[in-house]
Amino acid sequence: MTTRPADHPETELAIETHGLTKRFGTQTAVDGVDVAVPRGSVFGFLGPNGSGKTTTIRMLLGLIRASSGQAQVLGEAMPRSLDTVMPRVGALVEGPAFSPFLTGEQNLRRFDAADRHSSGRTRAQRVATALDRVGLTHAAKKKAHAYSLGMKQRLGLANALLMPRDLLVLDEPTNGLDPQGTREVRALIRSFAADGTTVFVSSHLLAEVEQLCTHVGVMSGGRLVAQGTLDDFRRSGARARVQVRTPDLESARGVLTSLGIRTDARDAASDREVVTGLLPDTASPEAIVAALVGAGVRVRGFELVGESLEQRFVELTGEGFDVVA
Ligand SMILES: Nc1ncnc2c1ncn2[C@@H]1O[C@H](COP(=O)(O)OP(=O)(O)OP(=O)(O)O)[C@@H](O)[C@H]1O
Ligand SMILES: [Mg+2]
Secondary structure, eight states, rough: OOOOTTTTOOSSEEEEEEEEEETTTTTEEEEEEEOHHHTTTEEEEEEESSSSSHHHHHHTSSSSOEEEEEETTEEEETTTTTHHGGGGGGEEOOOOOTTTTTTTHHHHHHHHHHHSSSSSGGGGHHEEEEHTTTTTTGTTSSGGGGGOHHHHHHHHHHHSSSSSSSSEEEEEETTTOHHHHHHHHHHHHHHHHHHHEEEEESSSBBBHHHOOOOOEEEEEEEEEEEEHHHHHHHHTTOOOEEEEOSOHHHHHHHHHHTOOOBBHHHHHHSSSEEEEEEETTTTTHHHHEEEEEEEEOOOOOEEEEEOOOHHHHHHHHHEEEEEEO
């Protein structure tokens, strides 16, 4: 990765960080993150709860200061260029600061008025369009304190959409939405991307990232443990697994272990007659079958299966992910 001078903002990266770090007291919440988000991508920022996604996003948006490291957003150093960069960035971060006693519409008008690049003449139209785009027109006159979580989330999105943006930074935008709302928000994100907007979207839902994103970065314990295109990611995780179906589970496990294959502990917990493990470089499938049969294991099925994206994430983060049906 090359560093570019700050007076040359039109780089091909919408977001670029080097060693970005945030410490809270003795805890390092974000630890030396080098993330590269290509322009025009939909970049899924994935990681379990507490892995540092929101903290990273807050630093990118200049809401908190980094303890060390650098961040460039749309080619400009943050937070130094906050005033010139932020008008081009729409953001939705955890707990948007809406006034509970104003209606949704009034809240948006207030945010729009606070943006010195927005014209008062076209404000009403802008607010109405944004409300319509997130499906909140019917609740425009309702006070924000009476909004459900999903409605607040939509209002936050509407706020991010008031102006045309080059970059949208969305922190868990489908949090609290029902399935219909989730589908709508995903469709919205796709439509922004189709308009050429770069979208940086955090999620702890693997399936969501798979459906939406062109690129993915995986956070674990404050570190960025992997990043790249979704396709690269799939390929890098495409290690074959051996799957043996047999009633002789114990002896099958013993043979596989003797061949250097670590068998999957989850099989032992299930009552299926299946043993799986990663195919090693040292043994061919034929040799494995021969060894099993030679040891008297009744092999009723033998298959090589690709590793799923979910298994890859679990390997990277050491944690399970919520999986949406
Ligand atoms: N203001 C703060 N003061 C102290 N610790 C904080 C603060 N903000 C975040 N942390 C800690 O930093 C770590 C990362 O938190 P962060 O909110 O960035 O995680 P996340 O990946 O967004 O998680 P989630 O999926 O739950 O939203 C957590 O351990 C959290 O407790
Ligand atoms: Mg978060």
